[in-house]
Amino acid sequence: MSRAVLSLGSNLGDRLGHLKSVVTGLGEALVAVSTVYETKPWGVEDQPDFLNAVCVVDDPARDEWAWLRAGQSFEQAAGRVRELRWGPRTLDVDVVTVDGVRSDDPELLLPHPGTPERASVLIPWLEIEPDAVLPGHGPIRALLSALPEADRAGVHPRPELRLAAP
Ligand SMILES: Nc1ncnc2c1ncn2[C@@H]1O[C@H](COP(=O)(O)OP(=O)(O)OP(=O)(O)O)[C@@H](O)[C@H]1O
Numbered sequence: 001m002s003r004a005v006l007s008l009g010s011n012l013g014d015r016l017g018h019l020k021s022v023v024t025g026l027g028e029a030l031v032a033v034s035t036v037y038e039t040k041p042w043g044v045e046d047q048p049d050f051l052n053a054v055c056v057v058d059d060p061a062r063d064e065w066a067w068l069r070a071g072q073s074f075e076q077a078a079g080r081v082r083e084l085r086w087g088p089r090t091l092d093v094d095v096v097t098v099d100g101v102r103s104d105d106p107e108l109l110l111p112h113p114g115t116p117e118r119a120s121v122l123i124p125w126l127e128i129e130p131d132a133v134l135p136g137h138g139p140i141r142a143l144l145s146a147l148p149e150a151d152r153a154g155v156h157p158r159p160e161l162r163l164a165a166p
């Protein structure tokens with residue numbers, strides 16, 4: 001079994017449509033998807049707000065590299081052009097965790113190293129897996145509590161933006 005957590009982000013073009021393309025493309029592998037959140041940009045702050053969501057996926061046939069490739073193919077289909085690090089993009093799919101796998105390969109760092117600092121990942125993930133633990137870092141609930149209030153305040157649920165049928 002290979003159960004992964006994927007984070008999705010978009011701040012260019014049809015933001016909701018780009019996130020939907022992932023949820024649709026995951027098909028049977030999709031176990032859970034969070035609400036869509038509108039989030040203030042971190043990293044490079046002078047760029048449009050993001051839509052972010054987190055998915056839990058499960059597919060016994062896919063290992064961590066297959067999840068990375070799947071994410072990259074969704075990004076390419078959304079016309080993503082690689083430019084500035086942490087800059088605007090039509091679609092970003094990060095592999096947050098895959099089971100308990102740890103990897104220090106720069107092509108696939110697991111768990112994704114940005115996760116503990118990103119309220120835009122932790123808040124949607126906590127919504128669908130309240131007891132989740134980030135391997136090597138502990139419960140995500142505690143990671144979120146440790147973030148500055150200003151970071152959490154930049155993440156707004158947008159339940160009217162639906163990714164999956166209720
Ligand atoms: N866990 C991971 N998920 C997705 N990509 C990863 C992961 N670990 C390493 N990478 C590598 O990161 C590169 C893509 O980086 P990208 O341009 O998406 O970075 P970014 O989104 O600007 O920054 P960040 O990765 O901090 O969110 C790819 O070459 C990919 O192989």
Ligand SMILES: Nc1nc2c(c(=O)[nH]1)N=C(CO)CN2
Binds near residue numbers: 010041043044087
């Ligand atoms: N709020 C938010 N900010 C970001 C995001 C993102 O998905 N959400 N992705 C980035 C690209 O790495 C840079 N900044």
